[in-house]
Amino acid sequence: KAGVTQTPRYLIKTRGQQVTLSCSPISGHRSVSWYQQTPGQGLQFLFEYFSETQRNKGNFPGRFSGRQFSNSRSEMNVSTLELGDSALYLCASSTNRGDTQYFGPGTRLTVL
């Protein structure tokens, strides 16, 4: 099976812009979670989607949003970018609640 794929792999934006990141889960996986990884804060949970519904949400401002499509692919959007949003954004997929999560390679976002 192909692994979790994320596009794009690298992205450079300027403050105030918005960005959309995409994640394609492993075939058959219906749960997609998003994490932000930074040197200072480590790995932090953003949100999880299952069958097109947000099932859980972390402590991030409303500028961070996501959605999931009927084929389980997911996108996350960050509006009004801030310098502090520079991070590696990771997507993980699993079959369901409590099952092993498999991570993609991440999208490296740099905000200038």
Add this chain to the structure above:
Amino acid sequence: QQQVKQSPQSLIVQKGGISIINCAYENTAFDYFPWYQQFPGKGPALLIAIRPDVSEKKEGRFTISFNKSAKQFSLHIMDSQPGDSATYFCAASTMEYGNKLVFGAGTILRVKS
């Protein structure tokens, strides 16, 4: 109460030695404890995981020891190899919160040849 505390922050081990990384948690609702390995430029990859009904799980050179009463768990890497040099993260989750993983801060392991 959602935190997972991981130590040490970094570790240098000789080739063939044992690497030990420790984690502690507070939330007794946590019921799944995975360890992830991450190489530069890659996403975390699951190494081994344990649930609280067992005290130890071994897969090849990797062993998780779990102490439910102390709310601690640790990763032991036997016969450490230079290829094991990576960042290791412990994590915890509970079915209550779906698939949300709470991660430790990470341990940078360097195995000297």
